[in-house]
Amino acid sequence: MKHLLSTQDLSRKDALDILDTAEEMAQVGQREVKKLPALRGRTVVNLFFEDSTRTRISFEAAAKRLSADVINFSAKGSSVSKGESLKDTAQTLAAIGADAVVIRHWASGAPQRLANTDWIDARILNAGDGTHEHPTQALLDAFTMRRHWAKLAGTGSAGTDLSGMRVAIAGDVLHSRVARSNVWLLRTLGATVTLVAPPTLLPVGVDAWPCEVSYDLDATLEQGVDAMMMLRVQKERMNASFFPSAREYSRRWGFDDARLEALDRHGLKDTIIMHPGPMNRGLEISSAAADSARSTILDQVSNGVSVRMAALYLLLTGGRDDETSTSHAATEGIPA
Amino acid sequence: MTQNHLITSASLLGGAPQDILIAEGVVVALGADAAAHPAAADATVLDATGLVALPGLVDVHTHLREPGREDAETVETGTRAAALGGYTAVHAMANSSPVADTAGVVEQVHSLGQAAGWVDVRPVGAVTIGLAGERLAELGAMAESRAQVRMFSDDGICVHDPVLMRRALEYVKAFDGVIAQHAQEPRLTEGAQMNEGDVSAVLGLAGWPAVAEESIIARDVLLAQHVDSRLHVCHVSTAGSVEIIRWAKQRGIKVTAEVTPHHLLLTDELVRSYDPVYKVNPPLRTQEDVLALRQALAEGVIDVIGTDHAPHPSEHKECEWAQAAMGMTGLETALSVIQHTMVETGLMGWADVARVMSEAPAGIGRLEDQGRPIAVGEPANIVLVDPAARWKVDGAAMATKGRNTPFQGMELPGRVTATFFHGHPTVLDGALNTPRHGAGA
Numbered sequence: 001m002k003h004l005l006s007t008q009d010l011s012r013k014d015a016l017d018i019l020d021t022a023e024e025m026a027q028v029g030q031r032e033v034k035k036l037p038a039l040r041g042r043t044v045v046n047l048f049f050e051d052s053t054r055t056r057i058s059f060e061a062a063a064k065r066l067s068a069d070v071i072n073f074s075a076k077g078s079s080v081s082k083g084e085s086l087k088d089t090a091q092t093l094a095a096i097g098a099d100a101v102v103i104r105h106w107a108s109g110a111p112q113r114l115a116n117t118d119w120i121d122a123r124i125l126n127a128g129d130g131t132h133e134h135p136t137q138a139l140l141d142a143f144t145m146r147r148h149w150a151k152l153a154g155t156g157s158a159g160t161d162l163s164g165m166r167v168a169i170a171g172d173v174l175h176s177r178v179a180r181s182n183v184w185l186l187r188t189l190g191a192t193v194t195l196v197a198p199p200t201l202l203p204v205g206v207d208a209w210p211c212e213v214s215y216d217l218d219a220t221l222e223q224g225v226d227a228m229m230m231l232r233v234q235k236e237r238m239n240a241s242f243f244p245s246a247r248e249y250s251r252r253w254g255f256d257d258a259r260l261e262a263l264d265r266h267g268l269k270d271t272i273i274m275h276p277g278p279m280n281r282g283l284e285i286s287s288a289a290a291d292s293a294r295s296t297i298l299d300q301v302s303n304g305v306s307v308r309m310a311a312l313y314l315l316l317t318g319g320r321d322d323e324t325s326t327s328h329a330a331t332e333g334i335p336a
Numbered sequence: 337m338t339q340n341h342l343i344t345s346a347s348l349l350g351g352a353p354q355d356i357l358i359a360e361g362v363v364v365a366l367g368a369d370a371a372a373h374p375a376a377a378d379a380t381v382l383d384a385t386g387l388v389a390l391p392g393l394v395d396v397h398t399h400l401r402e403p404g405r406e407d408a409e410t411v412e413t414g415t416r417a418a419a420l421g422g423y424t425a426v427h428a429m430a431n432s433s434p435v436a437d438t439a440g441v442v443e444q445v446h447s448l449g450q451a452a453g454w455v456d457v458r459p460v461g462a463v464t465i466g467l468a469g470e471r472l473a474e475l476g477a478m479a480e481s482r483a484q485v486r487m488f489s490d491d492g493i494c495v496h497d498p499v500l501m502r503r504a505l506e507y508v509k510a511f512d513g514v515i516a517q518h519a520q521e522p523r524l525t526e527g528a529q530m531n532e533g534d535v536s537a538v539l540g541l542a543g544w545p546a547v548a549e550e551s552i553i554a555r556d557v558l559l560a561q562h563v564d565s566r567l568h569v570c571h572v573s574t575a576g577s578v579e580i581i582r583w584a585k586q587r588g589i590k591v592t593a594e595v596t597p598h599h600l601l602l603t604d605e606l607v608r609s610y611d612p613v614y615k616v617n618p619p620l621r622t623q624e625d626v627l628a629l630r631q632a633l634a635e636g637v638i639d640v641i642g643t644d645h646a647p648h649p650s651e652h653k654e655c656e657w658a659q660a661a662m663g664m665t666g667l668e669t670a671l672s673v674i675q676h677t678m679v680e681t682g683l684m685g686w687a688d689v690a691r692v693m694s695e696a697p698a699g700i701g702r703l704e705d706q707g708r709p710i711a712v713g714e715p716a717n718i719v720l721v722d723p724a725a726r727w728k729v730d731g732a733a734m735a736t737k738g739r740n741t742p743f744q745g746m747e748l749p750g751r752v753t754a755t756f757f758h759g760h761p762t763v764l765d766g767a768l769n770t771p772r773h774g775a776g777a
Contacts, residue, residue, distance in 0.1 A: 008538065087654050107656035108529075108540040109610030116609065117654070130658070132540035177540060204545070205537030 003115045003124040004311050006133040007185035012161075015188055019143050020158050021310035022303070028065060029306060039068035042316055045098040047089070048127075049075040049105040054277060055127050055137075058301070059102045062308035068316075071098070086110060090119035098122045100316055108132035108177075123315040131175045136311060137276055138181035140304040142189055144296050145227050147303075148272050163190035168220050170196035170253055171231025171284055172242075174203050178276045179231060183211050196220050198253060200242045201233075217253055221262055228263075229274040230255050230285045246283055256286045263294070272296045338759060340375050346384035346720060348710055350686030356389060358716040361759035366712055382764075384720050387753060390690045392424025392455075392717030393671065394697035394706050396516070396594055397491070397570060397642030399663070400426070400457070402448060403441070404433025409647040409737045411445065414667070415454035417645070417736035419762040421667040422719035422752040425456035425698065425706045430467070431492040437462035437473035439481035446483035453771030454762050458701055461485040463504050463515060467493050472504060479511040486702040489516035491570055492617075494552060496522050501556060505565040514566040514592075514700060517556050519577070520618065524548035529658060531604040531619040539607060541657065544619045546574040553577050557584035557591050568700055569593040571644050573618040575628035582637045592700050594642035595629050597673035598664055598742055602626075606742070612653045612660030613740050616646070633692060634683040640697045643670045647738020665738040669729060671721060672748035679723075680749060705758075716759040725751035735768065 001014050028036055044063040046056050056072065063070045073093070086105075093101060100123040103111045108130030115124045128134040142162065149165050150157040167186055173179045173195050186193050193211040195202065206213055214220045221228070233253075235246050243249045250256065255273065263271050273285075273294045281287050290297060338360060345353040348366075355370035356363060357379065365373040395418065401409035411428070418426050428445050430436035436445060442459035449457020461478035465471050467490045478485040488508060495501045495517060504515050525548045530536050532543020553569055557580065560567035569581065572593045584591045598616065603623050606614040614620060632638040646663025653660050674693065678684040684692075698707025708714040726749055731741040755763035760772035 085651065085655055086659075087651075105656065107658040109658075110656045112610045113656060116611070130540050131542075180538070180540060203537035204532050204543060205534040208534045208537070 001314060003111070004135055004315060005111050005115055005124065005126045007135045007138050007181045007188070008133070010135065010185065010188065012188050015139070015142070015185060016159065016161065018139055018307065018310045018314060019146060021314060022139075022143055022306040023158050025309040025313070026303070026306040028309070029302065034065050035067060036065060037067045038313055039063065039066040039316055042068045042099045043097055044068045044070050044100045044102060044312065045093050046070065046072045047093065047101050047103045048073065049103070049110070050128070051076070052104050052128065054301070055104060058304045059127060059308050061305045062312055065305070066309055066313060068312070086113065087117070087119050090114055094120040094122065100125060100312060102127045104128045106130055125311060125315065128177055130177065132177050133181045134177040135181050135185070136304070136308050137178050138185040139311070140300055140307040141182055141229065141274060141276070142185055143303045143307050144274065144300050145191070145272070148227070148296070152270055161189040162186060165191040165226045166194070166224055167191050167227045167229065168194045168196055168225045169229045169231065170217055170255070172201045172233045172237065173197045173206070173231070174201045176231050182229070183209055187211065194220050196253065198243050198249070201237070217259065218262065221259060221268070222266055224266065224268065225271055227272050227274055228255065232276070232278065232280060233284045235280070235283065250283050254284050254286070255289045257288045260286065260289045260292060274300060276300065340379035341756070341759070341761065342370060342376050342379040342381045343384045343389065343718070343720065344381060346387055346389035348389050349690055350388050353385070356710065356718065358718070358756060358759045361716055363710060363712055363714050363716050382754065386724060387720045387722050388686050389710060390422070390686065390719050390721060391694040391707060391710055392719050392755065392757065393422045393693045394701070394703060395423055395426040395643050395645070395667065396487070396568070396640055396697045396700055397644045398426040398428055398667065399431070399644070399646045400428045400445070401647060402432060403444065407649050411448035411457060412452045413735060413737050414645070414647070415449060415452045415457060416768055417665075417667040417734060419454040419755050419757065420735050420752060420768060421669070422671050422721065422755055423455050423667060424717040424719070424755065424757045425458060425703055427458045427460050427487055427701055429491045430460045430462040430489060435462050435466050436460065437465050437467070439474065439477040442478050442483040442485050443481050453773045455757060456703065456706060458487070458703060459483045459485055460491070460516065461488045463488045463490045463495050464500065469493065469495060469497055469500065472500070472507065475504070475507055475513065476511065479513060486511070486513050487516050487568070487700065488513055489518065489570065491516065491518045494518050494520040494522060496552070498555060498559070502559050502563060505560055505567065506563045509565050512702060514568050516568040516570050517552065518570050519549045519552035519556065521548040521552050530607050530615070531621045533604065533622060535604045535607055539610070541607070546576050546621070549574055549618055550576040550580055553580050557581070557589050560591055561587065561589045564590070566590045567592075571596050571599065571618055571642060572629065572638055573599050573621050573625065575625045578628050578632040578637055582632070585637065592639040592696070593637070594640045595633055595638045596642060596644045597666055597670045600626060600629055600633070600677045601673055602742055610657045612655065612657050613664070613742050613744070615657060615660050615662050616664050617662040630677060630681070630683055633678065634688070639692065640700065641670060641674060641693050642697070643667050645736070647736050648740050650739055653740050663740065664742045665731070665734065665736050665740055667736060668734050669741060669743050669748065671752060672727070672750045673743070675723060675750040676748055716756050718756040719752055720754040722751045722753050723749065725749070727751055
């Protein structure tokens with residue numbers, strides 16, 4: 001694993017490696033001195049072309065707990081806003097001596113461009129690219145689910161996967177990098193995934209994904225769900241006719257108080273409620289659901305630091321250095 | 337006095353070897369008559385054993401970028417690339433800066449082509465002023481100018497207003513013009529980045545659905561039927577478009593259609609690399625589309641190859657996918673890609689290649705001295721191809737300024753060894769020779 005660009009090309013072994021390492025990292029977070037010397041002398045750049053305070057501070061905390069030097073490079077108020085290209089920015093970071101670049105970008109595929117070109121020879125971590133992927137979010141979600149699933153089974157988390165777990169992901173799948181990363185990773189880890197959304201917010205081509213698709217949240221809950229993940233829905237989408245109004249969206253696809261009660265009615269006492277944040281309370285999730293005992297929303301945030309520590313640690317201290325499968329891309333797409 | 341040339345043992349359109357004698361820009365003798373002809377006495381002899389002779393290629397769809405984006409391409413560099421690719425005529429698209437929407441601009445481009453002397457440059461006039469899709473450009477003035485424009489297109493942008501499209505189709509009947517439509521419904525493709533389908537779903541890139549092309553083609557063939565005018569559909573890219581065009585032709589509608597070499601070979605699977613060299617408009621589609629396009633070309637539902645040669649400076653491709661410019665170079669690879677996808681697959685013979693790359697394109701553009709058969713008395717626009725050659729595509733070695741070839745590193749069959757442009761060899765031994773000057777044509 002040279003880079004962490006997506007969960008689609010993440011092997012089960014690498015995924016479990018990250019999750020198991022994250023368990024060890026989580027121990028560090030419990031200590032009075034929350035710091036390891038593992039990445040002393042290494043430089044990690046947080047390269048953010050899109051505002052995301054939560055993800056940036058999570059990566060920053062992760063890198064600092066591993067004693068790395070952290071540089072935050074925000075596209076706003078920098079040379080990027082003056083028209084500097086991604087290539088020039090990358091070459092600048094290479095010249096500064098960045099060992100790892102954590103990149104958040106509004107353009108799908110930007111992290112892969114950094115990884116595939118000769119602009120910079122650093123480890124690339126995708127911190128969310130456009131509507132493509134957000135692999136560390138999916139890893140922290142899986143980490144949170146795995147702890148829950150292992151606890152129910154009465155075992156420790158390390159080494160286990162999500163076999164048999166039923167996960168529903170509801171919301172704006174079309175524009176969601178979180179949904180994409182979760183679909184691939186949860187499948188790799190043995191869970192079954194159901195996407196729940198209005199048909200307008202599902203991509204053409206979703207039928208080829210390794211998951212179920214539902215337009216009916218109530219029916220999905222009735223069939224049984226072990227983890228219910230709500231995705232953020234932007235109210236502006238209704239202006240583009242993805243749905244008629246925020247209220248109609250909320251009634252049909254929001255996790256409201258009635259659906260919270262429905263979990264009890266269906267006997268789903270152990271079902272957890274997840275959200276990657278930031279939440280629109282009252283739109284895709286009610287306050288009662290977000291603040292209920294079922295909610296793992298804050299656990300997700302703290303687990304995010306552990307997972308990102310694990311990813312940085314494994315990428316920067318080597319682990320294994322097997323090249324991922326990008327070389328065949330040169331011939332793929334050329335029919336004989 | 338130009339040099340006479342005696343081409344010996346060339347396989348005419350893939351047939352039996354024959355000699356071809358060229359003098360004063362014209363084919364003066366063929367076969368056994370050639371060597372015996374008086375003009376053969378002082379002719380330069382070119383042994384074409386093993387080579388296929390085709391009429392000089394004609395591109396209906398080339399972006400030469402001049403005036404305005406001389407950093408991307410000039411008429412000089414673009415027509416050098418054309419000659420190397422076996423072309424003797426290209427249609428220069430109108431989306432230059434300023435836009436080719438007046439007699440002045442099309443005459444400038446025409447003159448630049450003559451000054452360069454590598455191929456005939458036939459400017460395409462814009463349909464609407466500034467490609468803005470609001471008011472008709474002075475189509476008649478462009479038609480009557482020295483550039484004698486017959487093809488009009490807002491290529492790059494669709495003439496999406498149905499009334500404007502209708503009027504354009506009607507108006508060009510006055511001078512036997514044709515509207516070449518870039519079929520792309522604008523609302524369905526806002527922000528579109530790639531073909532909408534399985535791959536776009538995974539990559540999280542905004543989709544360019546096939547229906548956005550097909551709905552415009554369906555509308556336009558009905559308009560063309562209604563006003564009985566000529567419609568040319570640029571760069572057809574989907575299997576569904578093929579079905580609509582097939583239907584229209586069966587009804588006798590005057591529609592012609594073009595396909596690019598890249599749409600005959602590449603698919604949207606390549607976009608998984610996020611390398612913008614594969615970003616093009618219309619986008620690369622699926623393998624099913626590729627196979628349907630090949631079949632349609634073989635059957636004549638699609639009439640011609642248009643390269644949509646679209647050079648870009650490297651900084652417009654060395655960036656994020658969404659930031660990158662759309663387009664690929666194509667002039668220097670077109671014939672090889674057609675040999676690879678159509679000839680070597682058994683779908684076409686060399687006579688068919690001559691039809692779709694020379695004869696039919698010249699007919700659409702109404703170029704009277706291009707796309708002619710290789711016969712006595714015909715203009716000597718001839719390309720010699722070595723079909724047995726294999727070569728590795730290297731964008732850096734090309735004559736075009738654009739380095740954005742999607743075939744980089746691929747081994748392709750067929751090599752242009754010589755191009756005769758009105759009897760003058762612009763290409764010899766597979767390399768540029770000299771431009772043709774002085775004829776004032």
